[in-house]
Amino acid sequence: MAAGLTCAVAGLTGADPSAAADFSSSASSLSATATSSPTARPSLPTGGGPVSGPAAGGATGIVETTSTSGFTFATAMGVEVTVTEASSTKYTRGTHRASARAVKKGASVLVLGTVDSATIAAARVIVQPRGDGGVAAAEAVGVIPFKEGTPSPAKSVGRIPDYTEGEGTIVSGAAADKATKAAQAVVPGGINDRVVKLSNGEYEVHNISVNWPHHIFVSKNFKVLGYE
Template identity: 65%
Template sequence: MNAIDPAGPSGDGDASTTANRTHRKGGLQLKNRKTFLIAGAVLTCALAGFATVGTSLASTPSADPSVTPSALPTDGGQRSGPADGGATGIVQSTSASGFTLKTATGVTVTVSDTASTTFTKSSHRASAKEVKEGTSVLVLGLVDSADITASKVIVQPHGDGGATAAEEAGVIAFQQGTPSPAKSVGTIPDYTEGEGTVVSGSTADKATQAAQAVVPGGIADRVVRLDDGEYEVHNISINWPHHVFVNKHFKVVGWE
């Protein structure tokens, strides 16, 4: 695949706050977890059931010790709970525990930093004091809906929170009751629903950073490695696009 130039086509903007949707190309659809209620179970049965669940979780290839059982993959390696991703925007307010930012489409994101969060500016290490109201930032970390526990915060000295890039990419802001358009830009892989495996760490960071540089405005709530070795960065909180495709060299090649 050939990489898409960041100066892509222009359009309107917003995204869906739920990942439970099926895309015409296969998309991602997360299935509801079934809960089994067992009445009158004796202690020995309960212990046996607990042991079975423990064995199942331990044998799940993509199980992450930092993720609760309810957030483990439920369909084809996809995860229904927190996963690594990120967002770009303008800082709105700061506090002792982090800050809030607003994306180019008006989505408010709450960011929490920890003792292990790293801050950079102009490719150099910086301090949390660099994050001020009005600052453009890219946040990478564990995403849970509109909350991000930051692993990295990149201060963008001359950034506009992704507003220019979002307009050029044609990002459509979320509007209740408005369906997502069936359109695509660039090269779209022939993937199927549930294909691939959720990735984390530096791999997810690189894919998210690439996607947010070209198609910002929403929140990237997970990164999936597809069967061909390329990546799909899944967006929420905007109406379009929900899928940004990044090749093995972490270059954006298309979105839909």
């Protein structure tokens, strides 16, 4: 497992490198468990949690098409995402400021903003000069793509807090962005459609459009603790 997570960091494409490095350094303490009672998911799995409308989140992938109003990209698991841009959207290429022209077909991007199903109103677009759209990282941690009629496994990796579906407070702003970046660094492939702050100050990043994982848990210092 530790070797796989090291590969995940090597394939990092859309998130904070320090978050991935921190997770990799503690990978040896993580373990995967599975049970024989899988949980069925609807066609666009939500995985439970607080009910909300559009909320802060994001996703990582490879740009497929561009237009004057936005672009589309595909995640490592083949999820098609539509991005709308605005005059307030900020762009970086790596760690440097950039313009919308940096978003080109074939570019690896992390998009942060307001998520509504498979559409993101972009607040920030990070272009990764040497990224692969999260493919290596997703494969290394075993993200399972969504398939109609296929149940999700009851499997967990790392430390899972005492968490009850529906608890916590949905957050936005810098905290949501940092939690999403941390989650996408380690477990890309799906869409993070909200970030929930738990009573202990940690975060649950909700993951949709894949069969597993649906919940990514992030520490107060924005380090991935585990996922299920």
